[in-house]
Amino acid sequence: MPERKQIDFIMTDHINNAFSLPSAGKMPITNSEVINMKADKNIENAKNFTADNNAPVDSAQNEPKTTEAQMSVDQYLEQLHADFDPVYNLLTDYQCAVMEVETKFNILNSRLSMQGEHNPIESIKSRVKDYDSIIRKLERLHLPITVEAVEENLMDVAGVRVICSFIDDIYKIEECFVSQEDVTLIMRKDYIQNPKPSGYRSLHLIVKTPIYTENGKKDMYVEVQMRTIAMDFWASLEHKLRYKKNLNPDTAEQLAKELEACAQESAKLDEKMLRIRNRIAEDGAAVRIKDISALT
Ligand code: GTP
Ligand code: MG
Numbered sequence: 001m002p003e004r005k006q007i008d009f010i011m012t013d014h015i016n017n018a019f020s021l022p023s024a025g026k027m028p029i030t031n032s033e034v035i036n037m038k039a040d041k042n043i044e045n046a047k048n049f050t051a052d053n054n055a056p057v058d059s060a061q062n063e064p065k066t067t068e069a070q071m072s073v074d075q076y077l078e079q080l081h082a083d084f085d086p087v088y089n090l091l092t093d094y095q096c097a098v099m100e101v102e103t104k105f106n107i108l109n110s111r112l113s114m115q116g117e118h119n120p121i122e123s124i125k126s127r128v129k130d131y132d133s134i135i136r137k138l139e140r141l142h143l144p145i146t147v148e149a150v151e152e153n154l155m156d157v158a159g160v161r162v163i164c165s166f167i168d169d170i171y172k173i174e175e176c177f178v179s180q181e182d183v184t185l186i187m188r189k190d191y192i193q194n195p196k197p198s199g200y201r202s203l204h205l206i207v208k209t210p211i212y213t214e215n216g217k218k219d220m221y222v223e224v225q226m227r228t229i230a231m232d233f234w235a236s237l238e239h240k241l242r243y244k245k246n247l248n249p250d251t252a253e254q255l256a257k258e259l260e261a262c263a264q265e266s267a268k269l270d271e272k273m274l275r276i277r278n279r280i281a282e283d284g285a286a287v288r289i290k291d292i293s294a295l296t
Contacts, residue, residue, distance in 0.1 A: 086147050091128055094158040096211040097220035098126045101160045104183070108176050118277075120169035122229055125161040129154075155186065155206045156223040163232050166274050167192065170203055170226045177205075177224075184208040186221070192231075198256070199263025200235060202227040230266040230273075234259075 102124055109121040129137075134150060134157065143149040150157060164170045170192070178185045187206040195201045203226040210217045227235065238259050241247075247255070 094128045097158045097222050101222050122163045129157045155221040158222045161225045199260040201231045230270050234266045
């Protein structure tokens with residue numbers, strides 16, 4: 001069983017190292033791994049308490065000690081909750097926003113696939129930005145490390161990626177999505193019409209949409225990225241290569257050029273697939289018209 005001093009040390013260590021905060025309690029953002037890691041530490045500390053009388057015992061001598069150490073653990077847990085609860089709340093709110101937006105896209109997919117002949121959405125991938133990335137972004141933007149700074153300034157903590165079958169599905173779904181009463185479009189970047197120098201193509205939307213919590217309505221920022229399967233395929237591979245840090249500069253430059261060429265190829269492929277899809281749709285419509293005229 002750690003002595004009181006050791007527990008105090010763990011507390012200070014926990015607050016200073018885990019959060020790297022200028023002052024404790026301001027921005028205890030974390031992800032589940034960090035929480036689990038800290039919980040493991042608690043379990044490790046708590047292991048030496050007997051289950052039946054809850055009295056602290058010395059693991060070596062198995063003798064009960066004073067309740068002073070127990071009090072310290074209680075204080076430690078209290079501190080832990082005070083630190084982590086705002087973070088749980090914040091990340092849960094973003095998770096709820098992701099769920100709301102995902103549901104909107106799933107509904108649109110069901111409705112539109114009843115009218116057309118295919119599901120316009122192939123898949124939806126979502127994520128809530130992790131603790132490390134949130135802190136790094138705040139630091140990069142010279143913002144205070146606080147929950148409020150996240151809520152007011154970071155618009156991509158909740159992210160929903162919608163993978164569509166064809167380019168025109170992207171714009172059709174976008175139109176239906178942003179025209180919803182409770183969706184406010186904040187920013188739109190069309191990297192399909194204007195690809196990035198890397199070759200990256202996707203439609204980016206930042207929207208504000210409400211979640212309904214036990215405390216009432218709360219507007220949340222959500223970043224939506226819409227792309228075709230080909231765009232997603234390219235972006236996933238390019239993302240992996242981008243983070244290969246040990247490439248020599250010449251190789252990196254050569255690969256960047258090749259990737260840009262691949263992006264152009266994949267854009268052509270998207271256009272070809274769309275033309276094929278349209279031909280199939282036109283032929284299908286012609287056949288249906290013929291069928292109807294045969295009945296009359
Ligand atoms: P961030 O601070 O990174 O959010 O940049 P930003 O706010 O200027 O947003 P931007 O419109 O550049 O898009 C950011 C997101 O789009 C990234 O997190 C990626 O998911 C994606 N993205 C943008 N550019 C590229 C690129 O060149 N390659 C890949 N693979 N993804 C990209
Ligand atoms: Mg971003």
